[in-house]
């Protein structure tokens with residue numbers, strides 16, 4: 001398979017560009033780009049499934065990666081050495097307490113927070129940084145609410161590339177910032193929110209000084225789409241009725257849409273799951289847009305507000321691709337409140353599964369969809385958790401000590417809080433604290 005099999009194509013005007021063209025958007029109309037194959041895969045579904053299963057016992061670096069294991073659907077895996085940290089291969093969990101909480105019979109959680117840097121970003125970053133090296137980029141950069149920063153910093157370090165990260169000053173969790181610093185990236189904290197960071201970085205990338213690896217970069221989406229492959233494989237190629245995702249910059253929703261579309265076109269699955277995106281009510285430009293009848297003008301949210309910092313984004317660049325995914329699958333876009341996110345996160349925790357706040361929008365959203373009748377109790381549902389619990393421990397400690405405040409200052413009740421207990425070191429008081 002040569003890279004000549006693949007090209008970049010504008011999703012709006014369908015202009016085609018070489019795979020090696022250093023573009024982020026269409027140079028003719030400014031539309032988003034897809035990486036696509038020129039012709040369909042020539043291998044039959046049964047052989048592909050067999051091949052992918054066999055690779056699980058291989059020691060080849062590409063086979064150890066949950067992304068590159070599916071490289072029949074990725075560009076250039078045979079032409080270059082891939083930059084990999086063994087990403088993907090994340091668990092699909094049963095979650096009995098969450099299942100009850102949502103009012104369902106069949107709910108599973110796909111935990112993308114179990115990636116090497118603790119978020120789903122790694123599955124896209126392995127492909128984008130491999131592309132960066134392939135086209136000779138020396139300097140990679142991104143704007144980030146934290147997870148992309150941590151991921152890019154790690155992959156850039158593995159690839160021996162210089163790396164610049166632009167983050168909104170004072171708005172990124174310490175854990176995420178610590179990761180980027182430890183991996184050796186230059187971290188620039190600027191005044192302004194994520195959307196300001198994104199504008200600055202796009203300008204910086206225009207003259208070619210840096211290679212931009214935000215999710216506007218179509219190679220990120222290529223890597224992230226393989227999560228659909230891994231998920232379908234884990235479900236023995238039986239697609240769930242619903243797939244529910246958090247919505248921030250909307251690259252992930254776009255990627256799942258593309259992944260399931262390619263699986264369907266290749267005969268690996270017989271239908272697509274309904275893809276529903278859940279946004280925090282204070283950062284919900286996509287939900288507002290979707291609720292309009294005519295879908296005419298996308299209006300950015302100038303001051304997005306949510307404690308779920310990973311999805312605190314008012315100008316999501318990938319919305320046209322996410323809209324395509326939602327529309328073609330018959331899914332939807334909804335919002336949940338800060339209180340709903342906090343409680344859902346605690347329920348996920350009680351299942352022994354730790355996620356960051358943004359991930360919990362999914363369980364909060366599913367509960368709402370079930371109670372509204374949009375999801376039937378007997379439907380099969382998969383929620384995608386995008387980041388690990390340890391990404392934002394301040395939030396967790398405040399919730400469990402019942403001192404969490406929403407961005408507008410209102411108190412978020414610790415309905416499921418679990419406070420630490422101060423006690424003396426005597427056996428008697430410890431037994432009494434444990435009600436023994």
Ligand SMILES: [Zn+2]
Pocket residue numbers: 010011012013014015026027028029030031
């Ligand atoms: Zn175009």
